[in-house]
Amino acid sequence: MEKKIWLGFMIVLISAGLMGSTVWAAPKKGGTYRASMATDLTNMDLHKTQAQIDNAVLGMTVYEPLFSYDEKFNVKPLLCESFKMSADGLNLTLNIKKGVKFHNKMEMKAEDVKFCLDRVRDPKFPGAAQLNSLRDVKEVKVTGPYQVQMFLSKPIPNIFYTLATSVGTIGMMPKKVLESHDNKVLKPIGTGPYEFVAWERDTKVILKRFEAYSSADGPVDGYLGKRNRYFDQLIYNVMKEPATRIMALDRGDLDAVPVLPYQQIDDLKKRKDLQVRTGLAPDAPWYLFYVNFNHPYLSQVDFRKAMAYALDRKEITKAAVWGYGTPTFSVIPPMLPAYSPELEKMAPQYDPAKAKEFLQKTGYKGEKIKILTSKNYTPMYDQVLAAQAMWAAVGINTEVEVVDWATHLTRWQKGEHEILSFAMIGRMDPLSQTINLAPTNYYNYKNQETFTIREAMQNTWDPQKQNELFRKLYELTCKEVPYMINFYIHNSIALKPHVKGHENFDLFGGRVWNYYFEK
Amino acid sequence: MKKYVIRRLVSVIPVLWLVSVLVFGLIHLVPGDPVLVILGTTAEKDQVEAMRHKLGLDRPILVQYGTWVSGLLRGDLGHSIISDEPVMEMILRRMPVTLTVAAAALLLSLSISIPTGILSALRHNTYTDYVFMGLVILAVSMPSFWLALLFILLFSVELKLLPMMGYVSIFTDFWEGLRYLVLPAMSLAFILAALVARMTRSSMLEVLREDYIVTALSKGTPRRFIVFKHALKNAFAPVLTIIGFQIGFLLGGTVVIEDIYSIPGVGRLIFTAITNRDYPVVQGCILMVTIVYVFVNAAVDLAYAYFDPRVSFDKK
Numbered sequence: 001m002e003k004k005i006w007l008g009f010m011i012v013l014i015s016a017g018l019m020g021s022t023v024w025a026a027p028k029k030g031g032t033y034r035a036s037m038a039t040d041l042t043n044m045d046l047h048k049t050q051a052q053i054d055n056a057v058l059g060m061t062v063y064e065p066l067f068s069y070d071e072k073f074n075v076k077p078l079l080c081e082s083f084k085m086s087a088d089g090l091n092l093t094l095n096i097k098k099g100v101k102f103h104n105k106m107e108m109k110a111e112d113v114k115f116c117l118d119r120v121r122d123p124k125f126p127g128a129a130q131l132n133s134l135r136d137v138k139e140v141k142v143t144g145p146y147q148v149q150m151f152l153s154k155p156i157p158n159i160f161y162t163l164a165t166s167v168g169t170i171g172m173m174p175k176k177v178l179e180s181h182d183n184k185v186l187k188p189i190g191t192g193p194y195e196f197v198a199w200e201r202d203t204k205v206i207l208k209r210f211e212a213y214s215s216a217d218g219p220v221d222g223y224l225g226k227r228n229r230y231f232d233q234l235i236y237n238v239m240k241e242p243a244t245r246i247m248a249l250d251r252g253d254l255d256a257v258p259v260l261p262y263q264q265i266d267d268l269k270k271r272k273d274l275q276v277r278t279g280l281a282p283d284a285p286w287y288l289f290y291v292n293f294n295h296p297y298l299s300q301v302d303f304r305k306a307m308a309y310a311l312d313r314k315e316i317t318k319a320a321v322w323g324y325g326t327p328t329f330s331v332i333p334p335m336l337p338a339y340s341p342e343l344e345k346m347a348p349q350y351d352p353a354k355a356k357e358f359l360q361k362t363g364y365k366g367e368k369i370k371i372l373t374s375k376n377y378t379p380m381y382d383q384v385l386a387a388q389a390m391w392a393a394v395g396i397n398t399e400v401e402v403v404d405w406a407t408h409l410t411r412w413q414k415g416e417h418e419i420l421s422f423a424m425i426g427r428m429d430p431l432s433q434t435i436n437l438a439p440t441n442y443y444n445y446k447n448q449e450t451f452t453i454r455e456a457m458q459n460t461w462d463p464q465k466q467n468e469l470f471r472k473l474y475e476l477t478c479k480e481v482p483y484m485i486n487f488y489i490h491n492s493i494a495l496k497p498h499v500k501g502h503e504n505f506d507l508f509g510g511r512v513w514n515y516y517f518e519k
Numbered sequence: 520m521k522k523y524v525i526r527r528l529v530s531v532i533p534v535l536w537l538v539s540v541l542v543f544g545l546i547h548l549v550p551g552d553p554v555l556v557i558l559g560t561t562a563e564k565d566q567v568e569a570m571r572h573k574l575g576l577d578r579p580i581l582v583q584y585g586t587w588v589s590g591l592l593r594g595d596l597g598h599s600i601i602s603d604e605p606v607m608e609m610i611l612r613r614m615p616v617t618l619t620v621a622a623a624a625l626l627l628s629l630s631i632s633i634p635t636g637i638l639s640a641l642r643h644n645t646y647t648d649y650v651f652m653g654l655v656i657l658a659v660s661m662p663s664f665w666l667a668l669l670f671i672l673l674f675s676v677e678l679k680l681l682p683m684m685g686y687v688s689i690f691t692d693f694w695e696g697l698r699y700l701v702l703p704a705m706s707l708a709f710i711l712a713a714l715v716a717r718m719t720r721s722s723m724l725e726v727l728r729e730d731y732i733v734t735a736l737s738k739g740t741p742r743r744f745i746v747f748k749h750a751l752k753n754a755f756a757p758v759l760t761i762i763g764f765q766i767g768f769l770l771g772g773t774v775v776i777e778d779i780y781s782i783p784g785v786g787r788l789i790f791t792a793i794t795n796r797d798y799p800v801v802q803g804c805i806l807m808v809t810i811v812y813v814f815v816n817a818a819v820d821l822a823y824a825y826f827d828p829r830v831s832f833d834k835k
Contacts, residue, residue, distance in 0.1 A: 050559040126573045202783035240778040406551030406796045
C-alpha cells in the first residue's frame, strides 16, 4: 500500500514536472520581431512585381496565394478548400475556403479570386506578373459565391506552380478596394497572418498581427498548417550596408539578419551569441555563363566544351560565394525530386587536358573574347574572375567588360554580348526552370531536339514523365553546352539566440508567423 | 541689389531648361531599360514590348521629352516607372531629410573649421598650427564611409550612446531627432571641416599680412577686434565660395552616408533611380537639386556684398 502511495506520488510529481516544463517551453505571444532588408521594397502590389524583396516580405506575411508548398515542396491548396481539374486539363474548378477575412474585415469571395486571377494576366495591366504563364487561360468564371472555374485553351501542366509561385505571388486582394482606387494598391490588404501598418520609404516596413486571421489551420507542414502569429509586430529595416546589419544585430537593434555577407559567414558561425543557418533552397538562384550563338567560336560545340572542361566549379563557388553555394552543372535544382547526384557524372568535369583537346578542333588562335558582367550582384563578377584565369590556363583569351545592372539586363535581352555572366531565379517547376531553353531565348540558341522535349513537357501532366523529360533536357545541355552553370547559391540568416521556431525549411522563405521569442 | 536678384532669378530659367535637356538626354542615352529592371530575368520579349508601349517608352525621344516638359510646366514631374508614385511626392518626402542632415553637417563643420583655421593662422608655424593642420590632413584622407563605420562601432555598438540607423525628424521630436543626426552629421562634417579650415587659415594669413591690419595693430587696436572685425570679415569671401560648393555637395545627397545610416534622403533616391533607369525620378530629382543649388549659389553671391563692401551688385 505504502509502495502504491509512493508510486502515485512519484507519478504526480513527474507529471507535474512534465506539465510544468511543457508550459515553460510553450511559445508565448508578444514582442516585436526586427529584421533587416538589404534593399527597400519596390512595390506593394505583388501582382506586378517580380522583385524578390517584395515577394519575400509582403508575400510571406500580408498576402496569401491560393496554393502553396508543403514540407516536401509539393504544391497543395492554401486559400483553396479543394480543386478539380477536368480530364482534358481544360477546366480547373477552385473551391475557396469560407470565412477567410481580408485585413479590412471583408470576407474573401469568389469574385475577389476571379478579379485577382484576371488582374495578374491582364495585358493592359503594366507589369502583370503572370501574363505569360497564364496566357492559355481563356476565361475565369464565378460559378458560386465560393467557387471559380478557370477555362484553358490548352492544358497548362505547371498551373499549380504558377498559382503557388513566390515570383510574382498571386496573393488574394479585395476587388472592391482595388476598384475604388483605380486598380492601384494604396495600402496592401490581403488575407495573411500580418497586416500592413506602414512603409516608410528607404527606412522600414511595419506590420502587425492580424487578429481576425483564419485562413490556415491544422498541423504545420511547410507553408501549410497553423500560422501562430506569435509576434505583435514585425519591423523590416532597410539596411543596404552589410557591415551595419551585423553591427545592428550585435547592438540588439535587430533580431535577425537574412542574406549574410558570404565572407563573414564562417566567422559568424563560430559565435555563440548567434544562430547562423545556411542552406540550399529549392528555388535558389543559379549562376552561369551564357554564350552568344552568333559568335564564330562560341557557336561551335567543341569550343563550348573546351570552356566547360576548363572550369573547376568547386573553385569558382569558393571564389564567388566563399563556398556557400552548391557547385553543379545541372539545370535541375539539387533540391527538386528530378535531381539525383548521378546526374553530375554526365556533366563536363574539370579537365584542362580535355579542354585543350576540344580547343584544338576549333581553329581558335587566341582571339580575345569579351565577358560581360556587372558588380550589382558580387558573385556575378567574382565568378568571372575565377573563370577567366581557368580559361586562360587552357588558352582561351578573354577580357572583362563591367557594366551596371540595367545595361547588363538590356544587353542580355538584345543578345549584345559574347560570354555573359548571369544569374537566374530558381523555379520549382521544370517548365519555368528551363525557360532559357525555349525558342524565345535571348542568346540565339537553336536546337530542335531541345525545343521538342520542352514542348513535350508542356503537354505532360504526369510529374514522373515531366521529370524524365527534365532529365533528358539536362542530358542535352551536357552534350550541347548551351550555357555553363557554375553553382546554386545558398540562403543564409543570422538570428539572436532568443528567436526560436526557425527551422531549415525557413531558409526557403521565413515562416515568421511561427517564430517566437524565448523569454 | 533688387535688380541683381531679379537678374539672377531670370537667369535660372535658361539654366533649368538646359539642365532638363541634358538630364533627359543623358539618362535616355545611357543603355539600360527600366522595363527589364521591373520584369526581371524571367521577362519574355512580348511582355517587355507590351510594357514599354504601356509606359510610352517606345515613342520617339522628342515626344517623350515634350510630354515630360508639358507636365513640368503644370508642376507635374510624372510618376515613378518602378513604384508608380508621383515623383514630386517622392522628392518632397526626402528633401527635408537631406536638408536637415546637410544643415547639421554644415553647422558642425563650420563650428570646427572656422576656429581651427583662425587659430592656425594666428599661431602660424607653431605647434598649434602643425597639430591642427596635421588633423586636417588626417580628416581629408579618411573616407567618410570608414569614419561612419568607426563612429557606429564606438558610439552605437560599444558605448550604446547613439542610434546607429534610421531617421527621426527634429520637427517631430527635437531631442530624439538630434540623437539620430549626430553620427551622420559627424561623419560628413569632418571632411568638410578640413577643407574649410585650410581655406580659412590661408585666407586669414593673407589678410593678416595686409597693410591695414599692420596699421590697426600699430594704432593699438585690440587684437581680438582686429581679428574678428577686420581680418575675418575680409578673409571670409573665399571661404564662403567653398561653403557654397559644400552645400551643393550635401544637397545632392551623400549616398554612402545615407546607406550606412539608413537615412531616407535624396541621394539614395537618385542613386536607386539611376540604377533602375527610373527616368522620371532621375529627371525630377536632378532638376530639384539644380533649383536648390542655383538658389544657394545666388544666396552666396549676395552674401559677398556683406563680407566685401567692394562688391556692389547695382553698379554698372
